[in-house]
Amino acid sequence: MTVHDATEAFGSDLRVNLIRHYRTSPGPQRSAVEALGANSQAVSHNTRILVASGVVVVEDSDDKRSPVCRVDEVRLRELIEALGTFTAGSASE
Secondary structure, eight states, X not given: OHHHHHHHHTSSHHHHHHXXXXXXXXXXXXXXXXXXXXXXXXXXXXXXXXXXXXXXXXXXXXXXXXXXXXXXXXXXXHHHHHHHHHHTTSOOO
């Protein structure tokens, strides 16, 4: 499932931009909406996909009102490596 998770995580421009945003500026989804100029529903939907693939982790914030989204660096590297290995022909799904 790792290659599948990688293609899900990296499967759209918005998801890749969300990974970059949450990696450099962990915070609530609304900050991603503002920074990327994206539709809030699209950010919410694509953030859920990133959470399901394990690339993004959602944690409680200090104020408990706006959960913080951040990138799980270990999982990100794992998916990048799995996709690279697969596309090189060195592994199967």
